[in-house]
Amino acid sequence: MENLNFVYNLIGQNWLAILVIIVLPLVFVLLYALLAILGELKFASFFQDRLGPMRTGPWGIFQPIAEVVKLLQKEDITPTAANKMLYNLAPFLMFTGAYSAFAVIPFSQYYVPSGINVGLFYIFAVGSVGVIGIVMGGWASNNKYTILGAMRAVAQIVSYEIPAGAAILSIAALSSSLSIQEIIIQQSGWFWNWNIFGGPGGFEKIWVIPFTAILFVIYFISSLAETNRVPFDIPEGESELVAGYHTEYSGMKFAFFFFSEYANMFIVSAITVILFFGGWNSPCGDLTNGWFGGAEWWIILRDVFWFVMKSFFFVFVQIWLRWTLPRFRVDQLMEFGWKVLLPISFICFFFVALWAMVR
Amino acid sequence: MGYFEKIWLGVKTVLIGMGITLKHLFSHNVTIQYPNVHPTDKAGSDRMPDNARNRLFMDYDLCSGCGGCVRACPVDCINLNTVKAVPDDDVPPLKDGAKRGLWVLDFEIDFSKCCFCGLCVPACPTGAMKMTTEFEYSTLNKEDLVYKFSHLSKEFAEEKTKIYNKFAAEKKKKDAEAKKAKAAAAAKEKAMAAKV
Secondary structure, eight states, X not given: OOOOOHHHHHHOSSHHHHHHHHHHHHHHHHHHHHHHHHHHHHHHHHHTTSOOOOTTTGGGTTHHHHHHHHHHTSOOOOOXXXXXXXXXXXXXXXXXXXXXXXXXXXXXXTBOSXXXXXXXXXXXXXXXXXXXXXXXXXHHTTOHHHHHHHHHHHHHHHHHHHHHHHHHHHHHHHHTOOOHHHHHXXXXXXXXXXXXXXXXXXXXXXXXXXXXXXXXHHHHHHHHHHXXXXXXXXXXXXXXXXXXXXXXXXXXXXXXHHHHHHHHHXXXXXXXXXXXXXXXXXXXXXXXXXXXXXXXXXHHHHXXXXXXXXXXXXXXXXXXXXXXXXXXXXXXXXXXXXXXXXXXXXXXXXXXXXXXXXX | OOHHHXXXXXXXXXXXXXXXXXXXXXXXXXXXXXXXXOTTSOSGGGSOOTTOOOSEEEOGGGOOXXXXXXXXXXTOOEEEEEEEOOTTSOOOOOTTSOOOOEEXXXXXXXXXXXXXXXXXXXXXXXXXXXXXXXXXXXXXXXXXXXXXXXXXXXXXXXXXXXXXXXXXXXXXXXXXXXXXXXXXXXXXXXXXXXXX
8 A cells, every 4th residue: 555654755765754754653642641641630620520730830731741740850669579670671561562553543644654554453463562561560560469450450451352353353344454544544525434323335324333333332441441441440459459550660660651551542542533433534524625725734734633633532531431430340340341342242243244245 | 130231221320420520520610729719708609617617716704714615625725724703802794794703814725736626615604715717827936826815914913813812811710710619619518518
């Protein structure tokens, strides 16, 4: 598949362009993490009828900078009996797992860092790498709370990957492609062409809409479990396990765990948007294509705007759910994943694949 | 409960919960941004409640010196020093007209110890103890937190103590004489009874 990348058009296909392409998502993730920290603090407060940080800057907008500075200047403690190599490697491994998914996320039709045509499979594969980081961190800390948190994290993430995988598989069947740009391009047009409304097609897609809608809900719930967000935040405990797998970490390493969690939140929101809500497509289709004479920078801006807005909406929904729901018990979590999500996702996959075949 | 009923219940309750949270997202926040906004300002519902238990106030002209508050206080922060008022001295009554039985020479409340429980308020029989809504009285000196409510001068106190001591000594002498007289009368009566 042709890799249209505006950076190549701008600078030419050399090592500088590759560097810029690699660094751009990193810059975006850093800025997004600051925004997400502030968003979480302020939204959490407004949901609880209080004001949140108000003193650091007007309405507290400089609070994330204060948080980052606080984490940077903390003492870096390593427990004496901890396994030094694993202990130091764990946060970076988790961040690697989170960041490598950014290689295939298209922010625009003219920007995807790596335009491979098995992008969907790749995201699903690297999503599991983060678990290794969690288990390493939990085990190497030499602490019973962390190892409990880490074991629960593994059980949870592994068992919720299957319904998530079934949802992704259904979309791959619907779009007959694993390439992410291909999936998004197929959803172009007005918003009723989005996959949650059955993908492109006429009125006959009314038969598949309930199944894609259910698949969206299943994928969203499984992704909450993948990122250890409430109601699935047993690995982090917070009232049961002190702080779960990142109890013993302080300073920069804790900042990395914290940061990877926010990056993961964005990735699963981005994948939800890509799979079900049309990626970087605008809800009004080609209406704004002619503005500014169809210039490339305008198309890129519009795509990035819609993609980021939709993803941020799902990040907001994740924050909203955090302050609404209590935490699952471990056995309830397992029952929910294996007995409810798994059968339903398989049934929906069957019907979606059937419809894709018969269409 | 059936399998599908459980699923339906789960979905429904989550959506109800999300609706409630969303409503609270846009509702009025209850935080009072002190010190920019003072909770005793009459601004809507942000006022401090009228029965808030903050700094104590003692109306000295109502205090009868009974010591009920001293006994009620769980942390012993009230210090009371009284002397009995001699009846034939010119003793002004209390503010509400009751007879004054004691001069309150010292009445100190140590606010570094007070725990704001409010037990001294119902213990006071004349209603001299009151709790106010005042809470901004921190000082730089710990000794400044000992509030002295008595405004009798030292000479007045000494004079009243002297008067009382004199009165007490005289009373003791009179009582001793009366006892001696009674003992003598009783002995005389016994002697008379024995003679008969």
